[in-house]
Structure formats: structure tokens, C-alpha cells
Amino acid sequence: MSDKDTATLLKEVSAELVRVSDDFTKKAETAMTEVKKAGKLADETKAAVDEMATKQTELVGIVDALKVQLGEVEQRSVRRPGRESGNSIKTIGAQMVADGEKLKAFAASLQGGQRLNISISDVQNALISSDIGEGIVEPQRLPGIDVMPKHRLFIRDLIAPGRTGSPAIFWVQQTGFVNNAAVVAENTKKPESTISFDSKITAVATIAHLFKASKQILDDFAQLQSTVDAEMRYGLKFAEEQEILFGDGTGVHLEGIVPQAQAFDPAFTVEFQTPIDDLRLAMLQSQLARLPADGFVLHFIDWAKIELTKNQVGDYVLANPLRLAGPTLWGLPIVATDVPEFESEFLTGPFKTGAQLFDREDANVVISTENNDDFEKNMVTIRCEERAALAVKRPEGFVTGTFSS
The missing domain is CATH 1.10.287 (Helix Hairpins)
Structure with a gap:
């Protein structure tokens, strides 16, 4: 049959x-x-x-x-396309030339921006080489795209969000508070407290990067487009995290939290002080500044050392390998980062109330063929950028320092 x-x-x-x-x-x-x-x-x-x-x-x-x-x-x-029936396999070019009437009409009325659609009857045949010997198996395409491993960035999540429609933000920073409130008798002068402020202007910074890609690759693989989008956004967030932490405020850089934070100066010390003690004493320092801390930022290596801390009999002090919970310490969330400059250091403070990140332009990806010689080489330029400004409103509440040995 x-x-x-x-x-x-x-x-x-x-x-x-x-x-x-x-x-x-x-x-x-x-x-x-x-x-x-x-x-x-x-x-x-x-x-x-x-x-x-x-x-x-x-x-x-x-x-x-x-x-x-x-x-x-x-x-x-x-x-085995085309071999059982004995028919020869036509390439895409051969099938295009075979449709002579369309090709002649297109050549006679060539106009800018005009596109010719040629019906390809069997693209699968054209994609498989016609000179593969008998018994040779065609290559297998593996699913997915092998991407570089990444970690989630949480530093933005600790900071209060904000929006702005201007190229710069004007805000007021509280620089001091002297509290002289006291019980007073009737008909006597009330004590006077002092609150000092400083006006600040913070320019919106642009964080961006771009790279080149083949137009055919992006046209042919929708999955590759989404991967490029995700990778570029991740790279942007990594640079953003570095700026939020260590931006020096010069030129186009953000003024980061660490350069403005107070140096770690514990109210007291304990015997055999460990990094776990350091973080608790840093919390106390923020509390004494009347700005309770709501999170920690430290390097992945330092957090691993803390989790692996054991007592004298070899039991883990914090971690439970069989029931790993979210990264928290002293009731506050831990934000681990792999910024190299942050190894052996820590940061704590009132992220929600003491700092705010104002987004001027959300992270976005733009693809263009009009950059340099992209049109000539059939390439595309892919750009990813965002614009934001950071306001550290209460720098005295943030504490940074190095861990005890």
C-alpha cells in the first residue's frame, strides 16, 4: 500500500x-x-x-x-529526505532560481525597502548536505543554550525604591540631631534640640554596555534573543551593585554607601571575638545612632566561613546542612556579593530608611542596525542601559569595617 x-x-x-x-x-x-x-x-x-x-x-x-x-x-x-524517491536535493538557492517568474518581476521593479518572498518547498532538504555518505548519522542538536552561571543580586532589594523624571534629584540630608528633650516645670523655658540638614544634588548616572551579533543568528533563534536579553540585564545589575556599594561620586559615578558609612567602632569587645560578634556589634552601633539596621552585606567567602563555624565538639553553630534556611543572621537578611573589593569586609545599616535608589530609566535592551558598518556587514548592535540616582539620606546609620580574625 x-x-x-x-x-x-x-x-x-x-x-x-x-x-x-x-x-x-x-x-x-x-x-x-x-x-x-x-x-x-x-x-x-x-x-x-x-x-x-x-x-x-x-x-x-x-x-x-x-x-x-x-x-x-x-x-x-x-x-533520508529525497533519497528513497530517487529525487535530487535542491538547495535554497536552486529553489529560488526555479521560481523564475517572481525573480524576473522583482528585478524589473527593484525599489528601496522592497522584499521578495520565495516559497521554499522543502527547507529541510536544503539544510542537509547532499554529499553525506550512506549510513552516516546527521548531527544531533542539543536543547538549550549553555550560559555562564550567575547569582541573584539582592542589594537593590534592600534599598527603598523611587522614581524620578529629571536628570538630577535635589534632596535634603539630615547631618545631625542633638536631643535635649527633658522634663520641665511649669512657666519655665523649654530646652532646645538641634537638627542640622544639608542640601544635596545628585545627578542621574547612566550604566550601559553593548556588543555585536550576527543579524541572522538573532532572526533565526528566538531563544537566543531572550538569552542575550537576560545576560545583558544581568551584566547591568552587576555593575549597578558595584556602584551602589563603592561608587566614589566623582565624574559620572554614583556616590555609594560604603564611602559614606561610618567606620566600625564597637561600643565594647568580647573575648575571642568572631565575625558573628562583629556583625552583632555593628548592629548595636547603628542602633545607638537611632537608625536600626535591617540587613547585612558581605562577600560570599565570608558568609561561607560564618556558616561553617563550629563549636569545640565539631557541631555547626549556625548552619544545618540537612535543613538549609534563607541566609539570615541576628534576625536580619544577608546579601552575599562577589564584588572582589568586599572580601573580608561587611556593611550594615538602615537600607530601607537610610538610602533610596531613584530610577530615571529602567533597564532596557535596544537592537539597532545603524551603528558603524552594521548594515554593510549584516550585523546588529545590542545595547542595554539604565539610568538611576542613589541618595544616602542617613549615612551615620551605616557601619562598615573588616572582620576580626
């Missing part, structure tokens, strides 16, 4: 199966009505229902067998 006959027979048997199934459903409904009225099913009705059920089962088996047969034919045609 030819492939065409198999497909035709499958279509006819499938239609017959649908008809028999409809009749069987109607007969079953009639039988149910009969049982409700008479309390039992007549022998004639039972025989008719059984006959329809048997016929339906036979048709289902035939349809399944035909589908298997047709599937095997399709798989052979995919594995």
Missing part, C-alpha cells in the same frame, strides 16, 4: 469511527432511559449496544495501526 493510500484509508476509518462513536453514545442514552422506566435492559437493546461497542473497539485498533504505519513512513522521509 502506498503512502497516499494509507493516509486516505486513515481519514476514512477515522470518519467511520466518529460516526460509530456518536451512534454508540445515542444508543447508550436510550438504554439508560429504558432502564429507568422498565427497571431492566431489553435483550434486543443489550445486543445492539454490545455490537456497537465491539465495532468501536475494532475501529480504534485499525486507526492506531494506520497511524503507526504512517508515522514510520514520515520518520523515514525525515531521516
Whole structure:
């Protein structure tokens, strides 16, 4: 039986199966009505229902067998396109030239921006080399794209969010507070407290990067486009984290938190002081400044050392390898970073109330063919950028320092 006959027979048997199934459903409904009225099913009705059920089962088996047969034919045609029939394989160029009428009409009326669509009857044939020897297996395409490992960035999540529509933000920073509140007698002068402020102007900084890519690659693989988007946004966030932490405020840089934070100066020390003690004493220093800390920032290596701290009998002090919880210490969230400059150091403070990040332009990805010689080389330039300004409103509440050995 030819492939065409198999497909035709499958279509006819499938239609017959649908008809028999409809009749069987109607007969079953009639039988149910009969049982409700008479309390039992007549022998004639039972025989008719059984006959329809048997016929339906036979048709289902035939349809399944035909589908298997047709599937095997399709798989052979995919594995060896054009060879079983003896036909030669045409390349895409050959198929394009074969459609001569369209090509002639296009050449006669060539205009700027005009595009010609050529119908390619069998792109699969054109994509497989025609000189592959018998028995050689075509290469297998592995799913997905192998990307570089990354970690989530949480430093932005600690800081209060904000928006701005200007190229710079004007804000007021509290620089001091002398509290002289006290109990006073009637008809006496009340004590005077002092709060000092300083006006600040912070320019919106632009963080961006770009790279080149082949236009054909991005056109052909939608998955690659989304991967490029994600990778570029990640690179942007990594640079943003460095600026939020260590920006020196010169030129176009943000004025980061660490350069403005107070040096670690504990109110007291403890015997055999460890990094865990350092973080608790830094919390105390923020509390004494009347700005309670709400998070820690430290390097991945330092956080691993803290988690692996053991007592004298070898038990973990903080970590439980069998039940790993979220990174927290002294009730505050831990933000681990791999910024190299931050190893052996820490930062704590009132991130939600003491700092605010104002977004002027959210992270976005733009693709253009009009950069340099992109049009000539059929390349595209992909740019990812964002604009933001950082306001550290209460720098005295932030504490930074190095861990004790």
C-alpha cells in the first residue's frame, strides 16, 4: 500500500469511527432511559449496544495501526529526505532560481525597502548536505543554550525604591540631631534640640554596555534573543551593585554607601571575638545612632566561613546542612556579593530608611542596525542601559569595617 493510500484509508476509518462513536453514545442514552422506566435492559437493546461497542473497539485498533504505519513512513522521509524517491536535493538557492517568474518581476521593479518572498518547498532538504555518505548519522542538536552561571543580586532589594523624571534629584540630608528633650516645670523655658540638614544634588548616572551579533543568528533563534536579553540585564545589575556599594561620586559615578558609612567602632569587645560578634556589634552601633539596621552585606567567602563555624565538639553553630534556611543572621537578611573589593569586609545599616535608589530609566535592551558598518556587514548592535540616582539620606546609620580574625 502506498503512502497516499494509507493516509486516505486513515481519514476514512477515522470518519467511520466518529460516526460509530456518536451512534454508540445515542444508543447508550436510550438504554439508560429504558432502564429507568422498565427497571431492566431489553435483550434486543443489550445486543445492539454490545455490537456497537465491539465495532468501536475494532475501529480504534485499525486507526492506531494506520497511524503507526504512517508515522514510520514520515520518520523515514525525515531521516533520508529525497533519497528513497530517487529525487535530487535542491538547495535554497536552486529553489529560488526555479521560481523564475517572481525573480524576473522583482528585478524589473527593484525599489528601496522592497522584499521578495520565495516559497521554499522543502527547507529541510536544503539544510542537509547532499554529499553525506550512506549510513552516516546527521548531527544531533542539543536543547538549550549553555550560559555562564550567575547569582541573584539582592542589594537593590534592600534599598527603598523611587522614581524620578529629571536628570538630577535635589534632596535634603539630615547631618545631625542633638536631643535635649527633658522634663520641665511649669512657666519655665523649654530646652532646645538641634537638627542640622544639608542640601544635596545628585545627578542621574547612566550604566550601559553593548556588543555585536550576527543579524541572522538573532532572526533565526528566538531563544537566543531572550538569552542575550537576560545576560545583558544581568551584566547591568552587576555593575549597578558595584556602584551602589563603592561608587566614589566623582565624574559620572554614583556616590555609594560604603564611602559614606561610618567606620566600625564597637561600643565594647568580647573575648575571642568572631565575625558573628562583629556583625552583632555593628548592629548595636547603628542602633545607638537611632537608625536600626535591617540587613547585612558581605562577600560570599565570608558568609561561607560564618556558616561553617563550629563549636569545640565539631557541631555547626549556625548552619544545618540537612535543613538549609534563607541566609539570615541576628534576625536580619544577608546579601552575599562577589564584588572582589568586599572580601573580608561587611556593611550594615538602615537600607530601607537610610538610602533610596531613584530610577530615571529602567533597564532596557535596544537592537539597532545603524551603528558603524552594521548594515554593510549584516550585523546588529545590542545595547542595554539604565539610568538611576542613589541618595544616602542617613549615612551615620551605616557601619562598615573588616572582620576580626
